[in-house]
Amino acid sequence: MGKLVDEQGRRVDGRGLNEMRPVKIEVGVLKNADGSAYIEHGKNKIIVAVYGPKEVHPRHLALPDRMFIRCRYHMSPFSVQERKSPQPSRREIELSKVIREALEAAIMIEEYPRTALDIFIEVLESDGGSRGASITAASVALANAGIPMRDMVASCAVGKIDGHIVLDLNDQEDKEGEVDLPVAYMPNLNRITLLQMDGKLLHEEFDRALDLAVHGCEQIYGIQRSALQDYYFKQDR
Amino acid sequence: MKKRKYVIPGDVVAEGDYSPGPNTYRDGERILATKVGIAEIEDNRVHVVPVKGKYIPRQGDTVVGVIVDYNVLSWTVDINSIFYAYLLAKEVLRKGSLEKMAENKLEVGDAIVARVLAFDLSRDPLLTLRGPGLGRVSDGELVRVSPSSIYRLIDRRERLNKMIEEATGCKLTVGMNGVIVIEGSPEGTSLAIRAIRLVESEDRPDVLTKSIKSMFDMGG
Numbered sequence: 001m002g003k004l005v006d007e008q009g010r011r012v013d014g015r016g017l018n019e020m021r022p023v024k025i026e027v028g029v030l031k032n033a034d035g036s037a038y039i040e041h042g043k044n045k046i047i048v049a050v051y052g053p054k055e056v057h058p059r060h061l062a063l064p065d066r067m068f069i070r071c072r073y074h075m076s077p078f079s080v081q082e083r084k085s086p087q088p089s090r091r092e093i094e095l096s097k098v099i100r101e102a103l104e105a106a107i108m109i110e111e112y113p114r115t116a117l118d119i120f121i122e123v124l125e126s127d128g129g130s131r132g133a134s135i136t137a138a139s140v141a142l143a144n145a146g147i148p149m150r151d152m153v154a155s156c157a158v159g160k161i162d163g164h165i166v167l168d169l170n171d172q173e174d175k176e177g178e179v180d181l182p183v184a185y186m187p188n189l190n191r192i193t194l195l196q197m198d199g200k201l202l203h204e205e206f207d208r209a210l211d212l213a214v215h216g217c218e219q220i221y222g223i224q225r226s227a228l229q230d231y232y233f234k235q236d237r
Numbered sequence: 238m239k240k241r242k243y244v245i246p247g248d249v250v251a252e253g254d255y256s257p258g259p260n261t262y263r264d265g266e267r268i269l270a271t272k273v274g275i276a277e278i279e280d281n282r283v284h285v286v287p288v289k290g291k292y293i294p295r296q297g298d299t300v301v302g303v304i305v306d307y308n309v310l311s312w313t314v315d316i317n318s319i320f321y322a323y324l325l326a327k328e329v330l331r332k333g334s335l336e337k338m339a340e341n342k343l344e345v346g347d348a349i350v351a352r353v354l355a356f357d358l359s360r361d362p363l364l365t366l367r368g369p370g371l372g373r374v375s376d377g378e379l380v381r382v383s384p385s386s387i388y389r390l391i392d393r394r395e396r397l398n399k400m401i402e403e404a405t406g407c408k409l410t411v412g413m414n415g416v417i418v419i420e421g422s423p424e425g426t427s428l429a430i431r432a433i434r435l436v437e438s439e440d441r442p443d444v445l446t447k448s449i450k451s452m453f454d455m456g457g
Contacts, residue, residue, distance in 0.1 A: 034291075053291060053319040064359070106246075108262075108271060113358050115319050143246050146290030148260065148271040151247030188247040188269060225245055232273055232288055233243045 035145025043127035053115035071100035128174035156216035258284030301412030377420035384415035
């Protein structure tokens with residue numbers, strides 16, 4: 001005990017308990033995609049490409065009343081310390097599904113029936129909280145592609161390490177800590193689109209953790225906003 | 238009085254007694270934006286002009302497309318939209334001599350100027366070639382721009398495209414789907430392309446007309 005948080009309340013990477021890792025978002029990094037974004041969240045380096053809305057192939061997958069969304073979360077073989085097999089693992093398939101569902105809540109899928117939307121998420125370098133960073137970046141890429149959305153989706157994790165509720169776990173804290181709780185959140189609608197928990201929390205601790213996560217998502221939302229504004233509205237004014 | 242504001246998805250554009258127009262929606266008392274763009278509030282109507290997005294066909298629009306496939310009854314046309322459009326044979330072939338019909342034959346890869354005959358989201362768009370100025374493009378260059386910038390080129394009483402035509406001596410056929418056909422001399426064409434790129438990148442109306450004018454005054 002006490003190896004993840006020291007007596008002064010500093011964490012392994014020198015952050016305070018409620019402090020987030022540095023986050024940087026770039027918009028429109030890929031020319032061939034309809035929309036794209038690149039995020040650095042701590043040591044995470046993730047690139048997201050969005051294609052669509054477009055015709056559905058194969059044809060029979062088309063839905064008569066809404067958009068068909070495909071999402072692929074994939075970790076590059078070089079994104080971790082030991083080479084990872086490029087084949088999608090059980091974990092990646094599950095993350096693709098939860099990320100799709102977290103974004104689908106915001107996308108106005110009924111606006112473009114009989115069309116398809118592809119979201120490709122490639123993790124170039126991974127750290128803790130890569131699903132959250134993926135959702136954050138994918139939401140920016142969707143806005144870049146001009147996909148109609150009810151709101152942006154910002155995502156951030158909270159956790160419990162050495163008995164403390166902390167914001168934004170890194171890889172080591174995720175692996176050695178007690179609880180990991182990723183949250184995706186629509187800031188203007190005040191709605192949660194993803195909530196997972198790994199570990200155990202008291203009721204009171206959970207309430208506190210969720211408040212902290214929402215607070216983190218709002219910070220992330222601010223970064224998403226300035227990334228989009230810089231890209232679209234500041235180029236020549 | 239028009240009010241303009243830059244928005245991203247989820248931004249509150251207006252609150253209270255407004256009616257939501259294109260690219261906005263109502264959530265309780267608030268009107269929120271669904272796309273990155275410029276929100277415009279006029280009287281009690283609110284809408285967002287998106288900075289980016291695919292072309293959504295509208296009945297009556299003139300579009301420029303490229304034939305990608307054909308069968309006995311129709312041609313399939315890529316109109317740079319979320320769906321392929323269909324051009325039925327009866328909308329192409331006119332009555333007359335066999336020679337005339339052969340003239341109208343379209344091959345894969347041909348560019349056409351067509352009009353949207355019918356479209357709603359439950360069916361693929363239908364095109365027609367019947368009408369003045371429609372038909373196969375026999376000469377010229379295709380320029381693709383983002384569909385949302387087409388309005389800047391034509392909507393303000395057709396000033397900018399006429400201005401470009403006069404200054405370059407080229408003929409512009411503007412498709413609402415973001416494809417433009419330029420016919421004219423090579424020098425005029427390259428000047429026209431530069432002017433169109435300027436229209437695409439500059440969205441401030443006052444600055445735009447001025448900078449196009451100064452570009453032509455300098456002799457290109």
